[in-house]
Amino acid sequence: MSPKLSIHDALRTRARNLFQYTEEAFDEVFGGDNNPWRHLGAMAFFFLWIVTTSGLYLYTVLDTSITGVHESIDWLTNQQWYLGGMLRSLHRYASDAFILTTLLHLAREWAFGRYYGFRLYSWVTGVPLLWLMFFSGIGGYWIVWDRLAQFSAVASTELLDWLPIFSTPAARNFLNPDAISDRFFTVLVFIHLGVPLLLILGLWAHVHRISRVDHFPARRLALGTLVALLVLALVKPAISNAPADLSIVATGLRLDWFILFIHPLTDVTSPGFVWMLLFSGTILLFVLPLLPHPAPKPVAIVDAPNCNGCSRCLADCPYAAVTMEPHPDKAGHKIAVVDADLCASCGICAGSCPSSTPFRSQEALVTGIDMPQLPVTLLRRNLEEKVRRLEGATRILVFGCDHGVDVKTLESADTAVMSLICAGMLPPAFVEYALRGGADGVLVAGCRPGGCEFRLGDRWTMERLARQREPHLRRNVPFGRLRLAQASSHDGKALAEELRQFRTQLETQAAARPLPYHRRSAPS
């Protein structure tokens, strides 16, 4: 690996740790589902909806004549502060929040290394959205046609003129007041409607390849955020600067630094530098996924005789990699088909397949959909062996996940551990199988809510084990012998404590246990 790469990796690891510690601190206050850091994409969407709805109202009252535009916007703030003024403020502040959360979303995906392989598509479709986002934002400020709009219009055209696009400088359009016509605003509004529309289209493409998109924050988070913005709008309503006057320099401006930072940046550097920054930044984002990365893991494989076409894998696959097609051997039945380009190699489908039950009698357990790197037959064999070797008064089997706490640290004579690709890979029947095979309790350690490397694994595991989702844990398994833990990779201590408590619970509160199960054959 080249030294340059490892600097990048070191930087990324630091950023990842920073994100992780921050979001774990937020868990204490918000709880997992309402933790904004784990739902930045959903937050960005939420802000965009606020911007869109408030924008539609603003559009209806806007007077697009050169003399009327500033006045009609001021009217909202002064005469109709309770509705138009509030919506105007929301429109502005939600735009800023949209930009902020989108940039954080990008930074977080980068920090967690989620920009290559099966995520390439999401990453690459995200990049152009940045341009559309800032383009929309800057255009929005022009519409007000106050000094800030004037400043931005002049500065933007001067910046554009550095590129060899126009035969005559575009900045000439803002030399004097006569240069502006009513038509200018009609075009402006048109652009300010059109570009965000493109942005929404682009977003559709961005999330098109994943299923069950987290596109709206949990209720409490959405409400809390909305209230925060409303309070801000009340305390500090958005107001215009003085009307534009092209015969003077617009200076001493209340500048929106989230959107218009590019102008001061051009002033302290140069147009050439800013373009270099924008283009090289964009190119860098595009080529980032092309850097050398760990080789992709083998993708899920369907076994036709063991697939009955139930579609559970399709329902649970977080990356929409499964489709159902006519079964080649069973007339009238369907079969799951995996698109290798989309597959994240997470194994969640193996956990969802009804054929993944370890109680089947074949020596080699073949399920409907399986992971070559950790097939369920290997899982079963490991489980049998590990449970058999357990000793002590209270024998516990811990299922962990490669992306969470390293469960090996918990291994001991009375504690067996098994790490899965994702906790979502665990077929619930394996819990029953372990208990009937001799374990006194099973601890399943998934990640913190919303923290799944593969988006949905934690959710499906919890729901399956709580008997709210197929395939569910059978009713003969008493909940007293099962413990679910939500732990991130930093939660080693907490998980050890959870294990200790679980053991005490098993020792002090007698829970029923399922009947012992007679194995197919005595393992050697």
Add this chain to the structure above:
Amino acid sequence: MIKPTAIVGQIILYGAFAAFIGYFATSPTYHQIPDDAALIKLSINHLGDRECRKRTPEELEKLPRNMRAPMECPRERSDITLHVDIDGQPVLRTVMHPTGIAKDGISTVYKRFEVKAGEHQLSVKMNDNVAKPGFKFVKEEKVTLAPAQVLVIDFNPDKGGLFFQ
């Protein structure tokens, strides 16, 4: 049930979020130029001159009837020389080239000069035909600029050539 400490924490964090957004949505105030400065913008779009030649009657005779223009002009336009002095200091010496592959397009310039507000002696000289020596267009004037005022140096043959506004 949410713990009371969590509620307090949430209020603080939502407040911090709103404050962060609210602050940087308008602050810090931006001054593009110092308070006592004014701006001179030079913006000229002009089609350079070209060397035309009067056709002789014999030449005209040879041309098809519908093409008998009395002057023969090349497509190519001349470069334009431009000098700007502020208070006797040369701030710009430039040659503007015609645009277009055939060099038949207009020449343009756009420049900003930041100056202190107050009185300034401006001198702008332009020659749109480099084949001829000297400056065809000259504008020299003492101007008084208020703070933040924008003075535009432009060119329009219909307004008598170079002008300030």
